[in-house]
Amino acid sequence: MGRPVALTVAGSDSGGGAGIQADLKTIEARGAFGTSAITALTAQNTTGVRASGRTDPDLVREQIRAVDEDFGVDAAKTGMLADAAVAAAAAEELRNAEFPIVVDPVVVAEAGDRLLSVDGEAVIREELLPAATLVTPNAAEAELLTGISVESPEDAREAGAALRELGADAALVTGGHLPGDEAVDVFVGDEIREFRSPKVPDANSHGSGCTLSAAIAADLARGLDLPAAVANAEALLDRAIRHGLDLGAGTGPVHHPAGVRARADAPDALDAVRETVRALETPEMAPLIPEVGTTVAVAPETATEPADVAASEGRLTRVPGGVRAPGGAALGASSHVARLLLGVREHDPAVTAACNVRASDAVRAAVEEELSVATVDRTEEPADVGGTMDWVAERVLTRRDGDAPAAIADDGAHGKEPMIRLLAPDAATLRDRVLSLAAHVDDESD
Secondary structure, rough: OOOOEEEEEEEEOOOOHHHHHHHHHHHOOOEEEEEEEEEEEEEEEHHHHEEEEEEEEEHHHHHHHHHHHHHHEEEEEEHHHHOOHHHHHHHHOOOOOOOOEOOOOOOOOOOOOOOOOHHHHHHHHHHHHHHOEOOOOOOOHHHHHHHOOOOOOOHHHHHHHHHHHHHOOOEEHHHHHHHEEEEEEEEOOOOOOEEEEEEEOOOOOEEEEHHHHHHHHHHHOOOOOOOHHHHHHHHHHHHHHHHOOOOOOOOEEEOOOOHHHHHHHHHHHHHHHHHHHHOOOOOHHHOOOOOEEEEEEEEOOOOOHHHHHHEEEOOEEOHHHHHHHEOOEEEEEEEEEEHHHHHHHHHHHOOOEEEEEOHHHHHHHHHHOOOOOOEEEEHHHOOHHHHHHHHHHHHHHHHOOOOOEEEEEEEOOOOEOOOOOEEEEEEHHHHHHHHHHHOOOOOOOO
């Protein structure tokens, strides 16, 4: 079976964060083969566009035809279409296509500047939208295309319905630039669904719209249905923004293949967990092992969920003569320690490794002597909190302005064992710290 092919019809970004470059990176990250028809050349970087020039409309047509005739396109997306003539050429080639089409109506820039003339906007509305499997405008673009002011998720639903009336099968109105602590994207198709994610302060988000639409097109090329493709793309974009790249003097680009990087880095993280577990399987470690056992976790750089985090399979426990782990290492093997690690990393990405140890008087005294320690009172945890470890990380790191301590100690609560959780920039440092503590603790009594 051949590799699925996705076509992007869009402009070139010399800075590599948006446009054709972003699309091709994203399509490859989603497992499809990326092809392109370039509609314009731009001279741009993270601070803005310096110059641009459109491609001849006939050449745009020929690019689309050349790709489709040879490769066979399984799905396509459009982005920046330069002007009305180029938009018309793209629409002419795509509107009778038998493959799904995602229309990213690049009409206005993030700063509000118009990127397409009124005539070009009319071509999108009248010729491309009726061919669209999905249209993905931001709030400002949705307003230009429908006349509906989008200032809330309710407005986005209304605009999405209007875009369907204009001919699109479905709409995804993105709300990342609207006020509020959450980015809310609204999908309006046969079903209505909201995708919410916390906004990342000072996010490196250049290319986010291109990345979202390209990811959807790639999954449609792979044969996924539209709701699944949208959900996957939202998850990909959330990770790409969380791990956006701090490049250039302006707003840096999203990290398009962040999910691929997490998978690529997983073997090293798993090896680090195994090596750490082997080092801790010593009799000297017994006083540090809590009743619930010890879990070791290591997060790849672009991890965003427990399934990305390498951790010990089964907890290290005290056995006659020492400490043993019942298994090896696996991704997703931990919930509590992994969630704490991820929560800490949202504030301090330098932390990549963590484990939990016993909170006896002797252990706590050794920790306080050797390491920087933050304390948290678990009895203050709200009943409706989304997750204990997320709350602990947020509580501690907010108080410390995002500077992670080497240890977090709590005295437990009803039904919860007191615990010390150790944090480190890497697994080797974590091992050294744990073994140093073990050397200073020889009394298992409290």
